[in-house]
Amino acid sequence: ILNVEQxxxxxxxxxxxxxxxxxxxxxxxxxxxxxxxxETAKSPEALFVMTLNGDEKKKGRISATLNTKEGYxxxxxxxxxxxxxxxxxxxxxxxSWGKLxxxxxxxxxxxx
Amino acid sequence: xxxxxxxxxxxxxxxxxxVTLRCKLISGHNSLFWYRQTMMRGLELLIYFNNNVPIDDxxxxxxxxxxxMPNASFSTLKIQPSEPRDSAVYFCASSLALxxxxxxxxxxxGTRLTVL
Numbered sequence: 001i002l003n004v005e006q007x008x009x010x011x012x013x014x015x016x017x018x019x020x021x022x023x024x025x026x027x028x029x030x031x032x033x034x035x036x037x038x039e040t041a042k043s044p045e046a047l048f049v050m051t052l053n054g055d056e057k058k059k060g061r062i063s064a065t066l067n068t069k070e071g072y073x074x075x076x077x078x079x080x081x082x083x084x085x086x087x088x089x090x091x092x093x094x095x096s097w098g099k100l101x102x103x104x105x106x107x108x109x110x111x112x
Numbered sequence: 113x114x115x116x117x118x119x120x121x122x123x124x125x126x127x128x129x130x131v132t133l134r135c136k137l138i139s140g141h142n143s144l145f146w147y148r149q150t151m152m153r154g155l156e157l158l159i160y161f162n163n164n165v166p167i168d169d170x171x172x173x174x175x176x177x178x179x180x181m182p183n184a185s186f187s188t189l190k191i192q193p194s195e196p197r198d199s200a201v202y203f204c205a206s207s208l209a210l211x212x213x214x215x216x217x218x219x220x221x222g223t224r225l226t227v228l
Contacts, residue, residue, distance in 0.1 A: 031213030043203060043219035044155070051214055089155070093213035097143055097162045100217060102155050 002030055002092045004103035012109045013080045020076040021106040023090030028068040031093035034100060035064055035075055038087045047075075047088075080110045116206050116220035124226045130192040133223045135204030137185050143209040144187050145217060146179055149201040161187065162209055194227045201225070 005024045013019045023033070032051045036044040048057040053068040061078040077084055087107045091100040117136040125131055137144055145160040159169040164181045172179070176195070181187045191198055201224050205217040 034216060043221055045219070046216035049214055049216050095167075096213045097160065097167055097209045098207050098213050098215045098217065099145075099157065099160060099168065104154050 002027065002094050002101040004090055004092055004101055006088075006090050006103035006106050008106060009104070010107040010109070012111060013077075013084075015080060015082060015110055015112045017080055018076065018078045019080055019108070020074050021088065021108075023073040023075070023103055025071050025092060028071065030101075031096065031098075033066055033073050034091040034093065035073070036089040036091065036102075038089055038105065040086070044089060075106075077108070080108075082110045082112055084108060085110045116204055116218055118202075118204050118220035118223050120223060121221060122224045122226075124228065125194055126228050127195055128193045129227075130190065131194045131198075131225060131227075133189040133191075133202050133204075133225070135187045135189070135206075135220060137187070137206035138218055139185065141206040141208045141218075142184070143207045143215070143217075144181060145205040145207070146187070146189050147203040147205065147219075149203060149222070155203070158189070191225075194225075196227045199225055199227050 007022050035047040038044040048064045050066040055066045057064050064075045066073045087105040089105045090103040094101050119134045143162045146158040149155050158171045159179045161181045179189045201222045203222045204220045207215040207217045
């Protein structure tokens, strides 16, 4: 089983502020690292799939980096908006069929 | 594409009854994952299939749970008999499994199960 730790568990951000949070893993024995966005009462939606050390992805105001040597990935939200409020899940691909090992998530609340 | 389709969206049943949850994959996808979401355990993987074959069912909690994939696009998760502690949201996700395990999963809307 791949251990996936996410921190912090939750955070509150003022609208317009930027924020970031962490996904850490003790072992780099995985195929890819995924970030999912999960809004309340909805389903998880994929944000990024990251495969290489030093990989960086960006979608609008959200970006992510991966450092497999140090064992972490950061997700950044620039200029947070209330619609960014969600739980952000990190997951590792554990096998070639794409089995995902999810972290517990970071709950982000953006207040106007 | 309509995305992953799950039915029913809500199910309320009494303890001891059989419950069947259904999932239709995205056309062209070949992997199917069943998850359960609870407050205590978060999102946990129950079982997954690749090309209709069960790959790993180690997450299935008990023999009361069973899953099938009778064809390439459809799967069922059955609980018999159901118990109150089975109350949860059950998600189905599909993906196109390519070599390298980098495929993203697309989640269905979930089925909220309440066992009284």
